[in-house]
Amino acid sequence: MRKLMTAVFLVLMISGVAAAKESQLEKASNVLNEIMRTPDKAIPQDLFEKAVCVGTFIVGGTFGRGVLVCRKHGDGPWGAPSMFTLGQGSVGFQIGGEATDVVFIVMNSAGARKLVEDQVKLGGDVSVAAGPVGRTAEGATDAELHAEILSYSRSRGLFAGVSLSGAVFKQDHDANRELYGRRLTARQILIEAEVPPPAEAAALDESLARYSPRGGHAFASLQ
Numbered sequence: 531m532r533k534l535m536t537a538v539f540l541v542l543m544i545s546g547v548a549a550a551k552e553s554q555l556e557k558a559s560n561v562l563n564e565i566m567r568t569p570d571k572a573i574p575q576d577l578f579e580k581a582v583c584v585g586t587f588i589v590g591g592t593f594g595r596g597v598l599v600c601r602k603h604g605d606g607p608w609g610a611p612s613m614f615t616l617g618q619g620s621v622g623f624q625i626g627g628e629a630t631d632v633v634f635i636v637m638n639s640a641g642a643r644k645l646v647e648d649q650v651k652l653g654g655d656v657s658v659a660a661g662p663v664g665r666t667a668e669g670a671t672d673a674e675l676h677a678e679i680l681s682y683s684r685s686r687g688l689f690a691g692v693s694l695s696g697a698v699f700k701q702d703h704d705a706n707r708e709l710y711g712r713r714l715t716a717r718q719i720l721i722e723a724e725v726p727p728p729a730e731a732a733a734l735d736e737s738l739a740r741y742s743p744r745g746g747h748a749f750a751s752l753q
Contacts, residue, residue: 554705555611558586558597559734561631564684566741571689573635573682574667579745583636583645583720584738585614589683590629592618595702599731599738600720604639604749608738610727612646612719613705617698634681634694635661639749641678645699646717652679653695660691721749 562584566572578584582604587596594616602609616632636642644656652658661680674680674691683692701716710725718724727735 554595554613555597555730555734557588558611559737561586561588561633561684562734562737562741565631565633565682565689566737568689569665571663572665573633573680574662574664575742577635577637577661577667577680578742580747581635581637581742582639582746582749583642585632585634585636586734587614587616587632588629589616589632594630594632595705596632597734598636598645598716598720599734600636600642601746602723604642605744605746608727608735609723610719610725611709611731611734612714612716613702613709614716615700615702616694617700618696631684632681632692632694633684634658634679636679638678638747642721642749644678646701646715646721649698649700652681652697652699653693656699658694660693662691663689 583598583600585596585598587594596614596616597611598614599608599611601607636645641656644650647655650656656679657677658679658681659674659677661682662674663682667675679694681692681694682689703713706716706719707713709728709730710719714725
């Protein structure tokens with residue numbers, strides 16, 4: 531009986547872990563869909579088409595978990611997701627007490643190269659700016675257009691650009707190992723495209739392909 535109970539417990543625990551990971555990926559897809567359904571307040575399409583990577587996070591206070599997906603080789607179809615955490619690196623980073631959806635787009639290979647390091651500080655190691663919203667980026671400032679990352683948030687139904695300056699962006703090695711069944715670095719997943727998107731990421735992949743089926747820029751040498 532004890533062996534049976536142990537076996538049942540292990541099965542439930544493994545199932546719970548798989549469900550949690552799937553839920554996180556599905557949540558990323560839902561956040562992206564909700565943001566893009568309102569064109570006048572969405573990420574401008576011309577910026578989305580230039581992006582090489584897209585990140586989606588759920589943040590509460592000073593910590594969040596989420597996922598980053600890049601176009602294969604920077605300008606191909608959307609690839610496999612890599613899991614990350616977004617946390618407090620200084621007292622300057624504070625989203626708010628309630629859960630907030632955070633989406634950001636990576637505009638060039640330099641930004642992508644920095645994000646696949648073990649951890650980076652946004653606004654320090656990599657430039658980040660609150661992104662413009664609307665159908666086009668015509669009203670964007672030079673600072674926005676030259677940032678490596680443009681970031682957005684949605685809280686209580688309101689969507690706008692948000693500064694993530696001060697936040698620490700860090701690889702979630704445990705979550706990636708649980709998702710892929712082996713240890714993979716963010717570089718292997720996002721830049722070198724060593725693995726295909728898992729079945730759990732199908733909804734997110736479909737959402738990204740729907741809103742930006744092609745675009746980006748070929749990754750420069752990241753050696």
